[in-house]
Amino acid sequence: LSLSVSLSLSLSVKQVAFSASLLASGLGTIGPFNTETNLVFRYIFSNIGNAYNPNTGFFIAPVRGAYHFEFYVYGHGDPSHASAAALFKNGEHVCIAYEHQTSGAGTSSNGATLLLEVGDVLFLRLWGNCKIFDSVNHHSTFSGHLLFTM
Structure with a gap:
């Protein structure tokens, strides 16, 4: 019985994937x-x-492994403000998606595959003096998944 419970827990923790859009509605x-x-x-x-x-915006790695994250940032053109967000791991900058145009609209994106330890925390930050737009069309998204455990 304990072997099957252990195997079940082991299998469930290997299934990690999320995808979310910025605004709830x-x-x-x-x-x-x-x-x-x-x-x-x-x-x-x-x-x-x-x-x-979805209350904190934090992804917390449940198992040691290689994870892939990607994010899309949408913004309406603005002469003064770009649209940009950066991926952070344990409070340290990893990469940024940035776009700036004075009119129209645009999307930028970025992503990274990272080796995470149990408890590592990933999240996105809006870059200073920038903005991000979302709607029911889900323009701005953040996704990640476990590729394999290590």
Whole structure:
């Protein structure tokens, strides 16, 4: 019995994937703020393994392994403010998606595959003096999944 319980737990923790859009409903722009601001992606497409918390915006690695993350940042053109968000691991900058145009609209994206230890925390921050837009069309998203355990 303990072997089957152990095997079941082992299999369930190897199934980790999430995808979320910024706004839970409606449409709107977040920012600009004069400092970096944590983003919380509240509309959940999937959260297999429940490693992503839609109340804090934090992904917390449940198992040591290689994970892949990607994010898309949408913004309306603005002469003064770009649209940008950065991926952070345990509070340290990993990469940024950034775009700036004076009119129209645009999307930027980025991603990374990272070796994470149990308890490592990943999240996105809105870059200082920038903004991000989302609507029911889910323009701005944050996703990640476990590729394999190590």
